[in-house]
Amino acid sequence: MYKFTRRQTLFAAAAGISGLSGYWLQSGESVDDDTFRVGSPWTPDAIDPVANGWLWRRLNVLEPLLTVDYDATVSPGLATDWHMVNDRTWEFTLREGVTFHDGTEVTAETVLPSLTRAFESSSMAAVPVESVEAAADRTIIIQTTVPFSPLPAHCTRGITCPVSPSAIANDGSITEPIGTGPFQFENWEPSSTITTTATPDYHGSTAHIETLIYEGITDDQTRRLKLENGELDMARILPNKAADTLASSPDLTAHTYKIPRARYLVFDLDSAPFADRKVRRAVMYAIDRDHIVDSLLNGLGSKAIGPFPADVTEWAAELEPYEYSPDKARRLLTEAGWEPDGDTRTRDGDTLSVSIWTYNTRPLLPTIAEVIQTQLQAVGFDVDISVMESSTIKEQATNGEFDTVLWSSSVLWYPDPDRLSDLVHSETATMFSGYESEAVDRHLEAARRTADRDERFERYAAVQRRMQRDLPLGWLTYYANVIGTRADVEGYQPHPIESCYHLEEVTQRR
Amino acid sequence: MTGAGLCKRLLTMAIVLLGVSLLTYGLVFVTPGDPARTILTQQMGGQAPSQDAVDQFRAENGLDDPFIVQYARWMGNALQGDLGQSYYSDRSVSDMIVQRLPNTIGLAVASMLVALVIALPAGIASASNPGSRIDYAAQIGSLIGVSMPNFWLGYLLIIVCALRLNLLPVAGAAGPKYLVLPSLTLGSGMAAVIARLVRTAMLDVLDDAYIQAARSKGLRERILVYKHALRNALVPVVTIIGLQLSYVLNGAVVIEVVFQRPGLGTLLVDAIFARDYPVVQGVTLLIGVIFVLVNFAVDLTYSRLDPRIDLGGEHT
Numbered sequence: 001m002y003k004f005t006r007r008q009t010l011f012a013a014a015a016g017i018s019g020l021s022g023y024w025l026q027s028g029e030s031v032d033d034d035t036f037r038v039g040s041p042w043t044p045d046a047i048d049p050v051a052n053g054w055l056w057r058r059l060n061v062l063e064p065l066l067t068v069d070y071d072a073t074v075s076p077g078l079a080t081d082w083h084m085v086n087d088r089t090w091e092f093t094l095r096e097g098v099t100f101h102d103g104t105e106v107t108a109e110t111v112l113p114s115l116t117r118a119f120e121s122s123s124m125a126a127v128p129v130e131s132v133e134a135a136a137d138r139t140i141i142i143q144t145t146v147p148f149s150p151l152p153a154h155c156t157r158g159i160t161c162p163v164s165p166s167a168i169a170n171d172g173s174i175t176e177p178i179g180t181g182p183f184q185f186e187n188w189e190p191s192s193t194i195t196t197t198a199t200p201d202y203h204g205s206t207a208h209i210e211t212l213i214y215e216g217i218t219d220d221q222t223r224r225l226k227l228e229n230g231e232l233d234m235a236r237i238l239p240n241k242a243a244d245t246l247a248s249s250p251d252l253t254a255h256t257y258k259i260p261r262a263r264y265l266v267f268d269l270d271s272a273p274f275a276d277r278k279v280r281r282a283v284m285y286a287i288d289r290d291h292i293v294d295s296l297l298n299g300l301g302s303k304a305i306g307p308f309p310a311d312v313t314e315w316a317a318e319l320e321p322y323e324y325s326p327d328k329a330r331r332l333l334t335e336a337g338w339e340p341d342g343d344t345r346t347r348d349g350d351t352l353s354v355s356i357w358t359y360n361t362r363p364l365l366p367t368i369a370e371v372i373q374t375q376l377q378a379v380g381f382d383v384d385i386s387v388m389e390s391s392t393i394k395e396q397a398t399n400g401e402f403d404t405v406l407w408s409s410s411v412l413w414y415p416d417p418d419r420l421s422d423l424v425h426s427e428t429a430t431m432f433s434g435y436e437s438e439a440v441d442r443h444l445e446a447a448r449r450t451a452d453r454d455e456r457f458e459r460y461a462a463v464q465r466r467m468q469r470d471l472p473l474g475w476l477t478y479y480a481n482v483i484g485t486r487a488d489v490e491g492y493q494p495h496p497i498e499s500c501y502h503l504e505e506v507t508q509r510r
Numbered sequence: 511m512t513g514a515g516l517c518k519r520l521l522t523m524a525i526v527l528l529g530v531s532l533l534t535y536g537l538v539f540v541t542p543g544d545p546a547r548t549i550l551t552q553q554m555g556g557q558a559p560s561q562d563a564v565d566q567f568r569a570e571n572g573l574d575d576p577f578i579v580q581y582a583r584w585m586g587n588a589l590q591g592d593l594g595q596s597y598y599s600d601r602s603v604s605d606m607i608v609q610r611l612p613n614t615i616g617l618a619v620a621s622m623l624v625a626l627v628i629a630l631p632a633g634i635a636s637a638s639n640p641g642s643r644i645d646y647a648a649q650i651g652s653l654i655g656v657s658m659p660n661f662w663l664g665y666l667l668i669i670v671c672a673l674r675l676n677l678l679p680v681a682g683a684a685g686p687k688y689l690v691l692p693s694l695t696l697g698s699g700m701a702a703v704i705a706r707l708v709r710t711a712m713l714d715v716l717d718d719a720y721i722q723a724a725r726s727k728g729l730r731e732r733i734l735v736y737k738h739a740l741r742n743a744l745v746p747v748v749t750i751i752g753l754q755l756s757y758v759l760n761g762a763v764v765i766e767v768v769f770q771r772p773g774l775g776t777l778l779v780d781a782i783f784a785r786d787y788p789v790v791q792g793v794t795l796l797i798g799v800i801f802v803l804v805n806f807a808v809d810l811t812y813s814r815l816d817p818r819i820d821l822g823g824e825h826t
Contacts, residue, residue: 045601046601052553122550123554392541392543410556430560
């Protein structure tokens with residue numbers, strides 16, 4: 001009897017599975033005409049703007065006081081006007097007739113809790129806000145502890161987006177992302193999807209899409225395959241190689257555009273051999289960046305001269321580029337005392353050997369490191385590469401000696417050149433080159449104190465020129481993003497710093 | 511099993527789990543990479559946090575306390591059933607686990623079913639006809655199954671079944687049909703291992719004297735194979751199935767990424783990369799519990815399959 005039961009179970013299971021699978025296979029996905037699906041690498045893991053306001057901002061569920069325009073400048077958002085009252089006081093005037101998705105009116109009083117919460121959070125610790133006050137019905141006063149002209153740029157960050165007071169629980173946690181944007185929160189499946197719908201009485205022009213579904217899909221191949229299969233209408237951040245495939249398909253469109261994100265070398269200025277500026281300069285002359293762009297980046301992106309790409313932002317200063325010249329590199333190394341010795345170079349018995357640290361969570365960095373390795377070997381460096389985790393690199397490079405790190409980061413994630421303080425200020429920099437320049441510090445600090453645009457431009461240009469001369473960081477290439485959409489998607493305009501996808505402007509003809 | 515045996519067993523489990531949690535806490539703690547820095551980087555959309563931000567975060571989350579204080583605090587809460595909150599999302603770790611567990615269990619069960627449905631018949635068929643074409647076909651099949659990387663097979667199945675044949679969706683976790691490709695991908699790898707083992711175990715048993723005796727008695731081959739041989743051959747197979755659970759959890763990380771299924775594998779890996787200690791600890795503890803329970807279940811199955819195997823307690 002026992003054996004029959006077992007066999008029967010097996011048969012029943014097999015029959016059940018095949019029967020069910022037949023049913024599943026038949027029940028095909030019904031294509032909902034009014035639903036737009038967008039897939040990005042980041043899974044939605046939190047509702048709280050403090051944890052990932054940038055995602056809710058990208059979907060335009062939440063709106064900040066100020067926004068970033070397509071030319072990467074600060075523009076009106078929930079606030080229509082903002083100005084410096086005195087060197088530590090800023091006044092913001094709120095837009096009239098705006099309500100949160102729950103109907104609550106947007107007033108100084110109702111946005112105050114969100115703003116206070118944001119400025120008190122760890123992520124905003126570098127922004128020296130002393131107090132936020134509701135001065136009148138639609139007037140907000142922000143006081144800073146020191147003069148701080150980048151404040152408006154920080155008010156574009158997703159973390160500062162106001163949510164309705166009703167969404168803030170008694171313990172201070174956020175229960176629902178009730179914002180003011182053209183899309184309103186419907187529901188979410190944590191780490192998977194967010195569903196939003198068009199806000200009917202939006203204060204701007206209403207979205208054309210009725211339902212917007214965001215899917216967090218870590219794997220870029222999966223994003224591409226889902227787009228090809230019609231499971232997504234837009235797949236963001238695809239590999240550079242995908243651009244050609246997308247362009248060749250009649251059903252798909254590729255959008256490629258440059259973004260202010262750079263790959264660069266960070267040199268350790270406190271240890272040999274890169275403590276010597278000549279050796280750093282030699283590296284910059286030895287690297288053929290055109291070759292990297294053409295062969296590894298599929299021609300997408302471009303070579304970087306300084307920190308800011310001039311065609312994306314007006315803050316780029318005119319700088320003397322380091323043009324590819326292996327001969328110049330060799331000459332500089334010889335001048336620095338590194339004499340040729342076989343395949344490499346030596347000085348006082350030491351070999352010119354360096355190690356490049358990089359990480360692989362950003363695609364292509366290890367491959368680029370290998371190309372740099374070959375190019376540096378050609379002028380006499382002995383180079384090895386270590387691929388580590390980015391947080392490990394950061395910790396070890398901050399606390400100890402290293403040679404150089406191949407790093408990648410956005411250079412303008414909030415639209416203000418004060419970002420340079422992060423890179424090269426001797427005390428507040430988060431980059432670990434160990435660069436110390438009194439002149440640079442002076443310019444950076446002075447630029448924070450004035451709201452005068454021309455003066456700020458001059459000061460930041462001076463900082464960029466000094467960086468170019470002293471080379472704590474060696475700029476390599478800028479990024480380009482590849483976004484794929486179905487061919488019937490119209491009206492999409494890529495945003496340079498991607499603070500918002502602006503999918504409310506998109507239409508889809510079916 | 512007797513009451514005393516069970517008590518002994520439970521005590522061992524508790525000690526194992528304590529060891530697992532202490533070890534993971536210790537390992538995550540000594541791994542370079544500051545949780546404050548990595549989590550703030552995530553919260554800031556990938557940008558590096560300032561030193562002030564890091565200091566504030568460390569203070570808010572008690573990260574400046576010595577290792578043993580932090581561990582004791584976590585353990586104290588865990589014993590009261592509170593696994594804490596994720597540093598990153600501030601969501602409760604238990605909620606995160608509860609939300610992802612069904613996806614992982616679904617994948618584990620479905621892929622194990624796929625594996626068994628393929629492996630048992632294949633293994634039995636090869637063992638019953640050693641040296642035959644079926645045997646060679648099954649062996650070559652398992653070799654391919656073992657050697658094929660999960661992610662590659664996954665993409666292959668997506669391209670064939672979803673893009674070319676339009677039978678199934680590419681990826682997602684919305685319903686049962688989303689489970690077909692992932693479980694085929696994961697199950698086929700396991701099937702290969704299990705089929706080979708079934709074959710070896712069956713061959714061993716079929717050689718035994720009692721089988722020869724049964725055969726000479728004129729017993730039909732089918733009854734011989736299924737009733738007499740298979741049951742005895744299953745003991746090592748059940749062990750391997752238990753051990754394959756680790757394969758499911760390992761494989762799940764890749765499968766979950768390729769097929770966009772939020773499950774425990776990616777939860778753990780992401781949390782390790784983010785140094786999100788409470789999540790790492792919660793998931794590890796759960797996986798520890800699952801392993802201990804599965805091993806226990808495997809042991810129980812032994813004694814059902816082979817009554818000679820005694821599970822402790824009073825030995826006679």
